Amino acid sequence: MIRFEGVSKRYRGGFEALRNLQLEIGQGEMVFVTGHSGAGKSTLLRLIPLLERPSQGQVVVGGINLSRLRKGQIPQLRRRIGMIFQDHRLLFDRTVYENVALPLIIRGTPHREVGRRVRAALGKVGLLSKEKAYPITLSGGEQQRVGIARAVVSRPPVLLADEPTGNLDPALSEEIMQLFLEFRRVGITVVIASHDLDLIARLRQRVITLEHGRLIDDWQGAAA
Numbered sequence: 738m739i740r741f742e743g744v745s746k747r748y749r750g751g752f753e754a755l756r757n758l759q760l761e762i763g764q765g766e767m768v769f770v771t772g773h774s775g776a777g778k779s780t781l782l783r784l785i786p787l788l789e790r791p792s793q794g795q796v797v798v799g800g801i802n803l804s805r806l807r808k809g810q811i812p813q814l815r816r817r818i819g820m821i822f823q824d825h826r827l828l829f830d831r832t833v834y835e836n837v838a839l840p841l842i843i844r845g846t847p848h849r850e851v852g853r854r855v856r857a858a859l860g861k862v863g864l865l866s867k868e869k870a871y872p873i874t875l876s877g878g879e880q881q882r883v884g885i886a887r888a889v890v891s892r893p894p895v896l897l898a899d900e901p902t903g904n905l906d907p908a909l910s911e912e913i914m915q916l917f918l919e920f921r922r923v924g925i926t927v928v929i930a931s932h933d934l935d936l937i938a939r940l941r942q943r944v945i946t947l948e949h950g951r952l953i954d955d956w957q958g959a960a961a
């Protein structure tokens with residue numbers, strides 16, 4: 738589903754954030770990317786929706802070599818990738834419903850379909866009763882779940898999450914990770930950058946470790 742072939746990323750100024758990365762992630766896999774601060778975790782994630790381009794090598798997503806993608810085709814790629822951030826980036830002047838509906842409205846989804854899909858996504862994250870609430874009135878864990886509902890509302894085959902539990906206490910972090918496991922169970926490929934090693938160890942999924950931009954460990958996981 739996602740393949741990195743000899744990928745290096747050098748930022749302007751010369752810093753090499755990823756070095757000769759070779760990695761294959763299959764459809765329906767759940768993979769944690771871990772490593773010290775600055776190891777290259779976010780950079781790895783950002784290459785998948787073409788928020789960054791490699792300096793060397795290539796990234797292939799769903800059989801598409803991203804280096805051959807024209808600018809006009811990038812929105813189509815990004816529609817197939819749900820993204821979740823630590824700070825969830827919600828719009829605080831819009832309701833929960835409006836936040837989750839936004840990706841569908843931007844792409845002109847028919848009104849009735851929007852309602853159906855938003856409610857399905859909110860149901861999945863257990864927030865149906867909050868659709869009229871404003872994000873400011875929600876707890877940190879609930880806000881993160883709104884961010885997740887927004888990411889999955891278009892039913893993307895790939896979910897990327899950058900430190901999704903960074904601001905949450907252990908119990909809420911566990912809840913959020915259980916949600917990701919459920920997405921994995923329905924065949925979604927899930928890639929999560931996280932430094933929460935205890936939580937990651939408990940989930941027994943594949944763990945990739947980066948150190949100074951190099952892949953130094955790839956544990957295949959123990960879960961069925």
Ligand SMILES: Nc1ncnc2c1ncn2[C@@H]1O[C@H](COP(=O)(O)OP(=O)(O)OP(=O)(O)O)[C@@H](O)[C@H]1O
Nearest residue numbers: 748749752754772773774775776777778779780781
């Ligand atoms: N746009 C950029 N321009 C220049 N350097 C950058 C840029 N983005 C990241 N870097 C550098 O690349 C290195 C890797 O950054 P990255 O954000 O991928 O690491 P990370 O493992 O996600 O770190 P953290 O856990 O702190 O978020 C860092 O040293 C960072 O300063």
